[in-house]
Structures are given as structure tokens and as C-alpha cells.
Amino acid sequence: MMAECLDKFTQSLSHKLDSHAELLDTTHQTLQQQIQTLVKEGLRGFREARRDFWRGAESLEAALAHNAEVPRRRAQEAEEAGAALKVARAGYRGRALDYALQINVIEDKRKFDIMEFVLRLVEAQATHFQQGHEELSRLAQYRKELGGQLHRLVLNSAREKRDMEQRHVLLKQKELGGEEPEPSLKEGPGGLVMEGHLFKRASNAFKTWSRRWFTIQSNQLVYQKKYKDPVTVVVDDLRLCTVKLCPDSERRFCFEVVSPSKSCLLQADSERLLQLWVSAVQSSIATAFSQARLDDSPRGPGQSSGHLAAGSAATLGCGGMARGREPGGVSHVAAQVQSVDGNAQCCDCREPAPEWASINLGVTLCIQCSGIHRSLGVHFSKVRSLTLDSWEPELVKLMCELGNVVMNQIYEARVEAMAVKKPGPSCSRQEKEAWIHAKYVEKKFLTKLPEIRGRRGGRGPPRGQPPVPPKPGNIRPRPGSFRSKPDSKLVPLTEPPSEDLGSLHPGALLFRAAGHPPSLPTMADALAHGADVNWVNASQENATPLIQATAANSLLACEFLLQNGASVNQADNQGRGPLHHATILGHTGLACLFLKRGADLGARDSEGRDPLTIAVEKANADIVTLLRLAKMREADAAQGQAGDETYLDIFRDFSLMASDDPEKLRRRSHDLHTL
Template identity: 50%
Template structure:
């Protein structure tokens, strides 16, 4: 044991040395360096304690017992040998005494004398032998007990010292554990961000690979940074071998410069562009070459393509013209104080700047800026970072766990920092908020069980409050028991006076209809050039969706009737419906009818109140052609109301009495954003109404190119999924396979053909 312990101490010392070396290597990170240093010192102390333990075991057990065996037991064995020898002599004397004959008195006397002497010696030695046995037995007891007691005292000291050492280290370890949890969360966020950037780069590269034209190369003579254009070019050396080297060139401050690496010093090729000229070179073996000639030298350069060569030539010519327009001395008034180009064509940095300009502030900041969202809607904990997306409230992490236990039919929980947020869902969260929803669910908190918990309340109190609030709904304002609430009052929306037998829209009208949407379709075909990001679950990129949502929420009602058909809004019903209906009207309405009217009037608060009071989200009004609240939301023109209903379980494929699903109505009214939303939520675009028309045929009849393109792309995506699905798994999503790449190419061809036909 001691030998194995010494080997363990030796290897432990090597491990501590490795930990300290690692601490020296991590000097740049204060957290890791401090952790390794403190833990290394503690482990070294533990090694010292182990060494002390083994030394005490050596002295108390091994050495003491070794001395007992070597000295005391050895003496006892020698005494036993002497005793055995004397006993044998006495036995021989007894034999001789017995054999002495009577007629020989001298032999008898001699044998008797020898026996007497031997017996005396035997008795003395026997006493010594018995004494040695008793002494050895007594000493054995206290020797064993003393050695084991000393060893256990050593063990006690070892563990006591170890406990004291680790007890002093315990606060730091708890602090480090808390920091480690945050580091894990930060690492997950960073990983998600890097994966998103990686997917964006791959998508951009994919779209560029399948675009028919190269991305347009632009230069800016009046750039604020002073860099007109920059990029990689091959430069022919001036040595005898005429070798070609790839360098990073830039035109800045009326000079042509290059550098070998990012942080290298700039090398000036042309000091003053006003004194040089540029021309393409077709008389050399290499392609895409051009020459910059100055009074003292010439520089042969090569671009990667013909378009890049033309761009560089035009950039140099434009820089020459710009230098002449400036004052003669202006070119020398500014020095090259840059050690590297302002832009290294970093895809990540460009993507980040674009996203920052589009998104503005983060999801967390945008949602927390809503009234009441600075603290948890259920317990008041500040800085909530979780949300219930179907209830529209922000929650702390503990309350979010309680909401999860309620089930997704009651509350759908999502993280504001770790999950991705669709634009429509983010806008929905910004429209609701803790203040609005608590005015509904906490309208009457008086009475037993009505005390709202705080952030420091026990979990069971919070759980009881949340169940009473959202499941039992004990704190809702009790509606008056009026007869009007037993059955809905008659309330019908005017029917859409659409003439299905009208002739097809002339080509001239279709052309006028298509002009406003051409930029968006063209944006799809040029997605590789503008570096847009696409998601698998969305056919439009997020910024396009965001603009569509803003349009359909803010300007759909004011946009006026479409030219393709007379909708419900064009019949004058929207204005009549938008008349004020106050709280008294709300209390008198049946919850189902209230949900219908709120969805049509785009009143999210009233709709949330109706659902809280038990309105069926898929209730069909038999007196209004079996329309559901989702269909009323389509007619009202609010995409956010549609999103709210879908999050609360609305059936996207439920049809009215005319066989029309919400997708049919959105297509008929030209609501592109709603069509996109319904397709994302699994709407059946092959469903036929009673007139045997599917959404695509309606969109073609209405000459709405946006929706036609959207539905056809969705149909192509569905066909690709079915084609890529393995046997027995119809409709499985295709991965990044060659077939999916071919699907991207088909999308580009379809857009081009669609524009030509239009």
C-alpha cells in the first residue's frame, strides 16, 4: 500500500505540474487562469497531505510491526529452540536412568545425577520460556492496537486537513459553478449564432453558384472611407522570370496600392492616378489582364473574370477623373495612414452589419420594451427572458417551467435569447405584453387565493397562482348573467359580391397588376447577388416578410379595393364594421361571437379576452356561411391576428359552408403575407371549394403574380420533399442533396419564365 501510495503521489505531482503549465498558457483568460492556479495549489496541498499520511503509515504500522517481528519474535524463537533442546536432553536422561541395571550401582548413581541436573535445567528454562510467551502475548496486543490507532489518527488528520482545505475553496467553487452555467448559455448562444452565420454563408454561396449572372461589382468614387474599390488581383513581377503573384489591391486617396497579407505595410504602385492611364491587354497569353501605365513604370494586372476586369478599369478611370476634378494639391494633402484595407470582404462582418440595420435592436430588447414586460407577468421577477407565445406574456425561468408543466394546449414557452423568432411572432409579442394580458387574466384578484406571488415566493405558491390564473381562470372579470350571452345575437358579415362568371382579366390589366410586384420576384431571382438568407420553413426571406407584415397590419385596410375582384372591404362592410363597439357591447356578446367580431375588427385585446372567457377558436358561425375567427381575421386584413389564432390552436384548413379554407380567402383578397403564413403552418393548397377551385387557380384568375409565384414554389417544394422521401416515409424533408440543388435551379428557371410570360 505504501509503495503504491508513493507512486500515486509521484503521478499526482506530475498532474499538478501539468495544471500549472496549462494555467501559464491561459494567461489571456483571467477566469481560466485563476481557476487553474487556485485548483493547482489546492491539489498540491492534497499531495502533501497524502505524503504525510504515507510517512505516518510507514512509521506507525510498517516500522513498528517490523521491529516487533524482527526483535521480539526472534528472541522468542531462540528461547524456544533452547527449550526444545533441553527437553530432548531430559528425555534422554530419563531413558538412561530407566535402563541402568541394579547390579551396577555406579551406573545407577551416574544416571540419577545426570537426570537431576537435566531436570533442574529444564525447569529453569521452562520458566523462562513461559515468561517469554506471556510477555510476547501481552506486547502483541498493545503493539497492534498502538500501530493501528496511530494509523487511524493519521487518516483522521489527512481527511480533516482535506476537508478544511476544500471548505475554504467551497465559496469559490460555487461562484465558479454559477459562472460556468452562464458560460454554457453564452456558448450555446454563440454556437447558434455561428451556425446561423454558417448557414447564411452556405446559402449565399449556393445561390451565387446557381445564379446565371455573376454578382455585380460596384465601386464608389465618393466613398467615406476613401476606398474606391478593393479586391484580389494577380500582379506580374518585374523580375526576369515575370512571375505572377496574387495580392490584395485597393484604390484609395488617388493611389493604387497593394499588400501581401492583411496587416502588411501598403506598397504603392501608382503614387498619383492623374499621371497614369489604364487599358485592357489582349496581346498576352493570360486572360482578363489590364495594364496601368505611369510616367516611370507600368504594372500588368490580372482579374478573375471579364466583369471584374471591366470593373477595375472603370474604377481606375473614374478615380483619375475624380482626381482631376479635385484641387491639384488635394491628392498629396492626405497620407496613407491605414495599415490594412477598411474592408477585408468579410462575409460575416457584412452580414452582421446588414442584420443590425434591418433588425435594429435584439428580440429581447424589442419585446421587453413593451409595457409591463420589464418584469415577469406572474411573479414580478425583473429582466424576464422567457415568453409564452400563445398568451403573449413574458416570464422568468421559474414561471416558464411551471407554464411548461401546464401543457402546450395551455401555454407554449419559448426563450427570448436561445430560440429563433419569426418576424410575425415577434410582432405579435410586441402587440400584446404583460400589461394587456394581466388586465384580462387578473381583472379581479380580490378574495381568497387572490394574492399575487412575488419573485421570492415559494414555487408552490407560484404554481398555484398560475394554475388559478390560466387554467381555472379564477381572476377573470365575471360576465353579467344576461340572456344575451346564452346564444349569439344575429350578426352577419356582408357576403363578397364577387362575380365568378366575369371574363378573364385582359392582358393589359394583368400587366398593370404585375408591375408593383416585379421587384419582389426579381429579388428572389437575384438572391445570390444581394446575399439574402432563406429558411427552409419560409419561402420569403425575413426582411421581405417583415415588410409584408407591416403592410398588411398597417396599410391593408387603407390600400383600397383590388382591381381583380370586389372583396368584402370593397363592398363597404369594413367601414361599417369598424364602428366603435365599447365595453358594454363586449360584455353582452357571446364569447364566440366576440371572437369573430374582434378578429374582423383587428382588435387583439378583445380577441384575447374572448379566448380567455372560453370562446372556441374554431367556432363556425352558421349564420355567416360557417366562417371561423381565422377567416374573419383574413377578411379583416390583419396578419398578426391570424398568427395569434394559429398559436392558440386555430385550424388552418377548416372550411366554411362554401368549402373555402382561410388560404382560399387570403388568395381571393390578394393577401400575400397571409398566404405565406398559412403555407408555413401547413395549409392544404390542393383543397377545392364548392366551385372546384384551389388557391392556385384563384390566384391565376385574379392575376396576382406574387401569390401565384408563392403557391407554385410551395408546390414545387412539396413535390421535391415527396421525391426525396425514403420508402414508407412520404413527404420527408430533403436534405442538402443534389436534388435539392436542382430544385433551387428550377426555382430560378420558373421565375424567369414567369416574368417572360407575364
């Protein structure tokens, strides 16, 4: 592809250079021809007329002088001088007219020649640029295809880089742990392939041992001394040999490959590697026999010669880890998110198999729409790749909880009523960009507040009248939420709400929806209608929606609010932020989430207690562990130390439990007593 690209663009550049050289030649020839014509033809007659004019002027001057000096007494001479003067004057006037004519002719011709010269130059330039346009037009389709290929190459390169980095980390961990390297074992087109270093005993009289790189491939056992050295075949056909251990050998970890003509004694580096090599040789022998039987038998439609062998091989990477993506990896994330109803196509243009997502909106996107979303800014849409980026378990669960169907019911609620046509996969980028801007920035298709409240069963205001936003102090706490009393006791509120949801403004609606049980679609609806994600409820001690979601112990609601810009450190009237409340209520998963999002460990409430003090008083071992680890990591960072992987491993385990098995994190004591 690189050679083809360079060849095409080199040819195009060569054609454009030829066209430019032709333009320069045309300009030079036109200018030279014009000047030569003017000098040879135009100026020749002009010079002759000028010489005649000056000769006539001199003759007239002489005749005038002679006529003036003739005395009165010489009448005959005076008459002759007068006649000569008339002749000289007539000749001068004629030559003057000829000279003036030549001047006018030269002037007119100069104008025409210059205009003709300029016209030729313009035509030459037009031809030059027209040829350049045609040349680039011929490459337009190729440039488009090349851009797509380049994009795929960039994605593949990013995947390979990520895989290499992961293997690099695994190798480092194995080296630090003192684990021995394992040979590479993989499935090849010729059967099972295994390669690695072995010691080989020479067959000469000295019986010397030498370390060589052995490979099992194409039904053969071969080795080489160095990478570029020629390959030496030990066993030409594995079906004719057998492998056996050599416990009686003087050296440890030895095995022997025996063929009808010779035997080869080999030594591995450890007992584990010995077993791997023996198993690999035995599996290769079995695979070779199976392959031969399959080749001799009639094949059914769709069967290939490698069908049987393909199912029997294990695939080991460096360090013994299985190559490819494990469950929970990026490919699993893409499959899990795309399996949600509506997520198998782009949320905005319906292109199938989207590989990108907006994590704060909870929708899947194609590559082109993801670029448009990225240009809107992170305050509108946070774009992440489903196949390239790492995903936290709570974020994957949030994506599956929302999805394209839920969000389009909000952001495209009035599309049919407005008779607006949604762009398709084949539409231009400009059309998609206009649609996305109208949908998420201008929010043209949202249902109006009175309509949406009435549709959800609430008693909204009369039609045609806007809802009256209540003051924050008039909003009563909803059932199941918690309120901190002045005596520092958390009391569950049981009084029912008195007002209908239709009367709530978006901020209050977001607060209500974040409570128990939380409603992510309603929260998304409130944010779409302009709710402040850090809205403060004065009737509940300036609690925020994030604190309300913390009281409800909703990991997804908290994650959704944080992805949409909620402050993880905004405190209520008692100086307690979300981390304080999660610690008080024993919500370990939420405490882990807030610590990962940068919650302030040193923040103190009105009683002067930080989260660690509260966790110790509550005897919550899990949260105490998390807080102390976070403090240690902060101390290491302050001293410029990178720290170890223990912190990340523990937090990753807690995140997985909070997302997949929250019952493990629930504490036995749920009664909310005095702190």
C-alpha cells in the first residue's frame, strides 16, 4: 500500500511539475516573440520616419536662415530664397505628418500587443490550473479510500500497541515474581507451532551440549543458532517419530525425540518447560495424523484441511497468558454494550456496528458521528472507543442501563411531530453535523416541560401555561432519602411528597430522580432540560443530587452524575460531601468510586471529622482500608514516588464487586445511629 501510495502521488506531482514547466515555457516564448516582433518590425519604420523628420527640420532651419539674410536690393535672390523656403516648409510638414503617423501606429500596436500578451498568459495559467484540477480529481476517490485505510491502520496500530503494552506489563510482573519464561505456543497454518530455547546434545564423540532455538512447525522439528541462520531439520516428519522422557540421563529435564533413522536428546530449562515441550511434540504428532486422515477422506461442503487441527490447539502468549481478549476486555465491552436494544447501530445516523460511545450520554456512535461529538466539547459529549479504551465495570453497566433507545426518546421526542428527517449512514458529514448540533446543543427536539410532565402521569399545569418552578425550600424530601438532624443522627424520611413532579423545575426533578429508587431516564431527562448537576436542595441541608444518590446507594446514579460533571467534593450544610455520606452509610462501592474520582480525603465536616475518622468509628474495615490506601498513595505522590500496583488491584477488586456482586460489600449493620 505504501508503494502504491507513493507511486500515485509521485506521478501526480510529476504531471503538475510538467504543467508548470510548460507554463513557464509559454510565458517565455510569448514574451520573447512579442519583443522581437516589436523591435524588428515596429521600430524600423519609426526610426526611418524620425530621421527624415529631423532632416526636414534641419533643411527648414537652413531655408529660413537663408531667406532672412537676403538683402532688399537683390530681388532675384530674394525670390529664389522664398521659393526654396516654401519647398523646405512643405517637405518638413510632410515628414512631420509621417513621423506623427508612425508614433500613433506604434502606440496603438503596443496596446494591442500587450493585451494579446496578457491574454496568452492568462490562458496558459488557466490551462495549467485546469490540468492540476483534473489531476487531483482523478485522485479524489483514491484519496478517500486511502483515508479509510489509514484510519483502519491507526486503529490496528493502537490495538497492537495496547496489546504489546499489556504483554510488557505481564512480562515485567513475571520477571519480578521470579517466574521462568515459557516458550511461545500458537496455532499456525501448518498445525501446532511451538518455539523456544533448548539444549541439544551433539551426535559426535565429544557429546557436547549447545543451546539452540527450536521450532515445531509444518509437521517438522527444526532448529537454528541465530535468527537469520539457515534452519536445520531434526525430524522431517513427526508422524515417523516418538518422544520420551529420559529420567536416567545425567542432566535434568531431558527428553528424546526418536525417529527410525536417528534420535535427538534435548534438555529444557525446567520441569514445567519439559512437560510443555513433550506435550507439544505429542500433540503435533496427533495433529499430523489427524490432518493426514482428513486429507485422505472426502470433504463435505465448507470443510477445509485444517478444520480438525484448529480445534485442538491451545494458544499461549508470552508469560503463559492466553492471547486475545479475555472476558471483561475491550471486545467483551463492545459486545456487551452493543447487545442492548438499539445499541447495535449509531444513535444519530443508524450506521450498524458502532465502535464508539458517548459515556455521559450513554449512547453508541459510529466513527464519523463520534468525531462530530468530540468537536462539541466534553461539556456536551465525552467520546470513548468501545474497542481501544479501557472501561470500568460501573461505566459498562451504566451504558447498558441507558442506551440509544432511552436517550433518543428524550432527545428525539418531537422529531415525528416536527416532520424532521433523521440522517442516515450515507448522508454527508455536514448533514450529520447539523443534526447532532440541533439535537444536543440546540435541543430542538426535546419535549416541552409541561408536555413531558403530563405524559408521565403527573398533574401538570394547564395547557399553554408554563410550569411554575418551586423554590428549593418548598421541595419536601422524598421517601427513602436521608436527612442529617442537628443531633447528628441520620433519619430516614417517610413523609410522602405533597407536590406533583410536573411542578418541579429540572434541578429539583434531578434531585428527586437520584433518590431511592433512582431513575436514570428521568435523571437524563432533567439534565437534557437544563438541570444543574450540582443543584442544591435547601430543604435538605443543601444536599446535592450526588449526595441524594449516595443515600440511595446507587452506583449507577452516582456514576451518571459524575460523568455529567457533578462535583465529588461539594458538601452540605454540615460540611459532609459524598464521601462522608458513603462512609457514614457503609456504602463501600460508592466510597471506592468517589476515591477514584479524586474525593478530598482531608475534608472535615462541621464536627471536625474526616472520612477516615468516621470509618474507624463505624468499624467499617473495607472503607478504612480504601481510605488508608488512598492516603498512602497521596503521600507517595507528594514525595515523587510512583507507588506499586497494590492500590490499583485493590480498587479494581472493589469496583468489580460493587458492580457485579454488591451483596459482598453490604455491611451487616445498616441502622443509622449517632456518628
